Amino acid sequence: MQAFTAERFHDRAEAGHVLAGIIARHRYVDPLVLALPRGGVPVALPVAQVLHAPLDLLFVRKIGAPEQPEFALAAVVEGEPEEVTLNAEMALHMRIPADWLEARRAEAHSEIARQRARYCQGRKRHDLAGRSLIVVDDGIATGTTLRAAIAALRRAGPHDITVAVPVAPPGAITALRAEVDDVICPLTPRLFQAVGFFYDDFPQVEDDEVMRLMGEAGRIIASGA
Numbered sequence: 001m002q003a004f005t006a007e008r009f010h011d012r013a014e015a016g017h018v019l020a021g022i023i024a025r026h027r028y029v030d031p032l033v034l035a036l037p038r039g040g041v042p043v044a045l046p047v048a049q050v051l052h053a054p055l056d057l058l059f060v061r062k063i064g065a066p067e068q069p070e071f072a073l074a075a076v077v078e079g080e081p082e083e084v085t086l087n088a089e090m091a092l093h094m095r096i097p098a099d100w101l102e103a104r105r106a107e108a109h110s111e112i113a114r115q116r117a118r119y120c121q122g123r124k125r126h127d128l129a130g131r132s133l134i135v136v137d138d139g140i141a142t143g144t145t146l147r148a149a150i151a152a153l154r155r156a157g158p159h160d161i162t163v164a165v166p167v168a169p170p171g172a173i174t175a176l177r178a179e180v181d182d183v184i185c186p187l188t189p190r191l192f193q194a195v196g197f198f199y200d201d202f203p204q205v206e207d208d209e210v211m212r213l214m215g216e217a218g219r220i221i222a223s224g225a
Helices: 012-023 040-051 088-093 098-120 144-154 170-177 207-223
Strands: 032-035 055-057 060-065 068-077 083-086 132-136 160-164 182-184
Touching: 012 040, 012 132, 012 160, 012 182, 032 040, 040 055, 040 132, 040 207, 055 098, 055 207, 060 098, 060 144, 068 088, 068 098, 068 144, 083 144, 098 207, 132 144, 144 160, 144 170, 170 182
Parallel strands: 032 055, 032 132, 132 160, 160 182
Antiparallel strands: 060 068, 068 083
């Protein structure tokens, strides 16, 4: 496949096919594709298809600071046990009460449980140990929340971790390369505004679409296609 030379993607499906074309040239050990819901799922499906690999979801919930919800004060990552990453210096600076943090953690835990039950329809989480994990999202702005998820994945003992995203700023990619085995990102614009700016069609991905795509991924694996 030729190198991607466009400056934007039509939609998440096209972005996924671009990633799949690159990833098809790589070799992985018992690969497992992990999509960040919801926007990462339509990107991840073509990747899972080209690898003939199962598709699972990687649930990460950001805890925003009081009065500044867009600022990631902490992140909760699904796991056994659940992983909580805290910006301790900022929490101390902002004088965040411990009981406030615990309440937000409990809310994040409940939402993760709700999403897994709804999206995966009772399917169990895949074992991560000894496998090549390919983590997929529709783009990265800062990578803060994703790095929290990667730290949790690393403790699960995978063979290697690859992050595959269609678009991200160069600084975020540089930071990620220090934490994973490989980063695949065909579009790294220096002037970065927002992930959606690099798509012609970038609607919110609804719950029903996530469930449909996860069902399609399951049928592909079951059929051996």
